Amino acid sequence: MSSRVDWHTYFMNIARQAATRSTCDRKNVGAVVVRDKTILSTGYNGSIRGLPHCDDVGHQMENGHCVATIHAEANAIIQAAKNGVRIEGAELYTTASPCWNCFKLIVNAGVVTVYYGEFYRDERSLEIANQLGIKLVDLRE
Numbered sequence: 001m002s003s004r005v006d007w008h009t010y011f012m013n014i015a016r017q018a019a020t021r022s023t024c025d026r027k028n029v030g031a032v033v034v035r036d037k038t039i040l041s042t043g044y045n046g047s048i049r050g051l052p053h054c055d056d057v058g059h060q061m062e063n064g065h066c067v068a069t070i071h072a073e074a075n076a077i078i079q080a081a082k083n084g085v086r087i088e089g090a091e092l093y094t095t096a097s098p099c100w101n102c103f104k105l106i107v108n109a110g111v112v113t114v115y116y117g118e119f120y121r122d123e124r125s126l127e128i129a130n131q132l133g134i135k136l137v138d139l140r141e
Helices: 007-019 072-082 100-109 124-132
Strands: 030-035 038-044 091-094 113-116 135-138
Touching: 007 030, 007 038, 007 072, 007 091, 007 113, 030 072, 038 072, 072 091, 072 100, 100 124, 124 135
Parallel strands: 091 113, 113 135
Antiparallel strands: 030 038, 030 091
């Protein structure tokens, strides 16, 4: 009997590993963009390139959220764009379900399925995903 993990576990494990690079200790999140079982891009939440990290200088809080960071899903989309990688039709694995702003980026980038490891706050994405035919899949164990 094989101890080999299934694809969802494999990609979610990689998203969890990406989260270990997060530089905002309020929430460590990682994301992986995949198409045809191939990783296209990864991301984690962290500060704007060249600026100090929250872990080092503290948080910039607005309405209970740290606004100094770019979220993991946005960073994965940005990394793909920066490297000229087309992600339309891809799937995204993220350790926490996307916030509303990241969800809008995911939709407009053409991602068709989002797998998440924990539900994070925003119910709007569930309703809109259903309207648009985008799958949001809870992989909580």
